Amino acid sequence: MLKRLLATTILAAAAIALTIPNTALARGAGNGFFIPSFAAGSGEIEFDDWEDPEDIDTETFSFGYVLDTTPLGGRVFNYRLNVGLAAQSVDSKDSGDFMDTSGLYLDNTFGFGLVRNDNIRWWLGPLVRGGFYAGSDEVNGEDVNWFHFEFGVGLATGLNIRAGNAIISPSLGLRRSGFVGSADFDDSTDDDYSFYTDEFFVNFAVMF
Structure with a gap:
């Protein structure tokens, strides 16, 4: 069930990302890929059946x-969409x-150009x-299936630099994400959980 839902959602998100309206592309939008993106941070996790929450460290790799x-160019505002596959x-x-999981995410960044010309753009904005x-692990000798949703907000900044026919775009930022999910244990019991993370992230993109 979870694998079918994951596959369906990935295909739907890919279809949306690849069918951006032609009017947006006609105005000089850039399309490309980012690899790799790395985030690390810390937070706190709590299960319904636990007496006290636990401190956690997190890492996320994505492309x-x-x-x-x-x-590029002189307009002040830019919208940046990242559709990524991640390992958390x-x-x-x-x-x-x-807890090791993999999944799909969408970052929506609303940037404002601080430096703007045809060769370089330095932008800053909220995301x-x-x-x-979803994922599976063995915890205390027992198999566990994880599944959780994420919602986060943050601040990002980056440079877009013309390099011939391409644009290279390193960026970085900070974000806080909240997660809610459910753990399915092999003894047929379930336990709901929630956690938050404060992460620093870096990203490197190439657009055409």
């Missing part, structure tokens, strides 16, 4: 598709690695992020 409506690791500071993740 995917990028669209920027104003990669959550480590308990008390018990070590216990809104949504995604979902």
Whole structure:
């Protein structure tokens, strides 16, 4: 069930990303890919059946598709969409690695150009992020299936630099994400959980 839902959602998101209206592209939008994107941070996780929350460290690796409506030029505003496939690791500071998942996310960044010309653009703006993740692990000798949703907000900044017929675009930022999900144990019991993370991230994109 979860694998079918994951596959369906990935295909739907890819179709949306690849059918951006021609009017947006005609105005000089840039399309391309980002690889790699890395994020690391910390937070806190809590299960319904636990007495106390636990501190966690997180890492996320991802790659995917990028669209920027104003990669270069004099316009002030740009919208940037990242559609990514991600691998997420959550480590308990008390018990070590216990949750490894993979999933799909969409980053929506609303940028404002601080430096704007035909060769370079330095932008800064807020972002809104949504995604979902699923995975399986063994915890204390018991198989567990994880599934959780993400909603996050943050701030990003980056440079778009003309390089011949391409545009290279390194960026970085900070975000806070909240997650809610459910753990399915092999003894047929379920336990709902939630956690948050504060992460620093870096991204490198190439657009055409």
